[in-house]
Amino acid sequence: MGSISSPCFVIFPLMAHGHTIPLLHLARLLRRRGISVAVFTTPANAPSIRSFLKEAAKTTSIIELPFPNNPIAAGIPPGVENTHDLPSIASFCEFTKATALMQPHFEKALEGLHPVRCIISDALLGWTQESAAKVGVPRYFFFGMSAFATTLYRALHRERPHSQTLSPDEAFTFPSFPGLKLTRNDFEPPFNELEPSGPWVDFMIHQGVAMAKSQGLIINSFYELESTYVEYWNNNIGPKAWCVGPLCLAATSDNNNSSENQPCMQWLDHHSPVLYVSFGTQSEISPEQLKEIAVGLERSETKFLWAIKPKLLKNLEGFEERVKGRGVLVKDWVNQNDILKHKNIRGVLSHCGWNSVLESICAKVPILALPFIAEQHLNARFVTEEIGVGLRVMPKGGRSYRGIVEAKEVERMVKEMMEGQRGDEVRKIVEEVGEAAVKAMSKGGLSSKALDMLIEYICQRPCGQAG
Incomplete structure (x- = not known):
């Protein structure tokens, strides 16, 4: 597993390429600021992550947890540990649910990391909030979406501006965003339905509870691009959103060549x-x-x-x-x-x-x-x-x-x-x-400053204090 020096930030991406890569870029940025990072993943995903972070090998540990091979993971063939290898996107929900079976292994591995300052996990790994609470550290969740999309999905649920529409293509406006016209077809089923229901809806409600208990939201974007929606999130939804991107600008010169x-x-x-x-x-x-x-x-x-x-x-x-x-x-x-x-x-x-x-x-x-x-x-x-x-x-x-x-x-x-x-x-x-x-990612830019402030905020808290 390798040794971890303090302070240690735990990063746990969902095993999906689009969810993992930005968090690995974040790991790079943390390493450059003197933060040791422990990235959690599964055996099949570990080699590509090690290759991605090879320049940070001395200050980054890749910790492998067994991926569950269990009847709960319906539609997931044996040996599949990444959504990229699923036979159909229809199995995505079951795959994500199955990750919860990794929780005991995750918590046991956390015992060997001292001191853990925070857990940064994918928003769809909501069970990591319970693990964070057990060890007394804050959990920050990473939504791989824009602040625009993240905020509007939540605002759709809260304000229900679509409730009077007669068809999925009928335009409506949000009370909080009067200049914005959307349709139900701009949102993904079943969340665009007047009364959404089903396993995916139930799963996301559960993730929403974990998000509300978390310390903050990390967004792969920059404030100037989406300030209206970041402000709405911070003032009406929460927890506090930190814009620390675009994270793709953390790519190394080795990768670029x-x-x-x-x-x-x-x-x-x-x-x-x-x-x-x-x-x-x-x-x-x-x-x-x-x-x-x-x-x-x-x-x-x-x-x-x-x-x-x-x-x-x-x-x-x-x-x-x-x-x-x-x-x-x-x-x-x-x-x-x-x-x-x-x-x-x-x-x-x-x-x-x-x-x-x-x-x-x-x-x-x-x-x-x-x-x-x-x-x-x-x-x-x-x-x-x-x-x-x-x-x-x-x-x-x-x-x-x-x-x-x-x-x-x-x-x-x-x-x-x-x-x-x-x-x-x-x-x-x-x-x-x-x-x-x-400019946002350069020294003195808002995203760079936000990450510095987030690190300072996390590190000044006494270990074992999650709230």
Whole structure:
């Protein structure tokens, strides 16, 4: 396990790529400030985490806990310890519930760490709040979403502005945000229903109780980007939110250079302008939607680089050959930060996962938003309507925010992003927002100051005092 010197911050990410990576970036920032970090994970996830944090090996311990292989984990095949390997996103809830069986092992491991100053865990690992209370240390929860989405989901539940709507596409406004118009289709089922119910709702209610008992919320964002929603959270919901991002800017120089020799990077060196296409590790795309996207890209005659899951290729027979020369399909892991920062990338067609949004902003690349699941629809709204760093690809008919996006819409909006006036407009805005992100994380910036203040606040508390 390795030795830990004081003070020690415990970090426990959910075993999902999009949830883990920002917390590992946070571990880097803590290490650079003289804080020893213990990262908890499972045996199957430990090697990649060790590789990610190899430059911090002397001050970071990776502690492995057995992942439960138990009947409670219905739909989770034996040996699966990361949501990326689940057969379907439908098993996500059961996977997350199963993590609670790790609690006894977690608490036993905590006994060997002295002194633990705090536990920073994923918001969906609510059971760690009970563990934190037992050892008398504060728990801070990390929500991998924007302050915009995190706040609006809670405000939807509290204010119920959608209660009088007759359809999922009927617009409504929030009493607390009168200038903001949304629809129920901007929120993920079942939470967008008038009377939401079911296992996922019950699970999130339980997590909400743990959040309320926690000491604070750590947000991967910067205050200037989402001040309205951070202030609403702090004044009306709580516990206190600390904006310490964008955490992707904590990437090391080793990581930044890690993919220089990949064929896709060499291809990028000789092609311009290029649209990067990526829909993340968790989004599930129907064969019908995948074909529409492919046809739209093909007809756009735009150069593109598409990071795609190999299992999806069976739905794109002949496509790779037809676009050969101006389109590249990358089936292996890619360093998305490297690609986005490449001088020949002019835009990104994205699912609008929050990590991807921040990486695009920090690389100053405008976003063509095509959301699928979770809070991605709200992020798409935020990107296109709130801060203006992207354009939206709309489903068939243009009235609903849910449904199949047709090839002709993909073609039209790709051309607009890459060649049109609106593409140029959002490109200018993302330059400014990207500069603000870098400033926030630099010495003296608000995110940097917030992390320093959080560390000081935690470390000045006597050990064993959680409240």
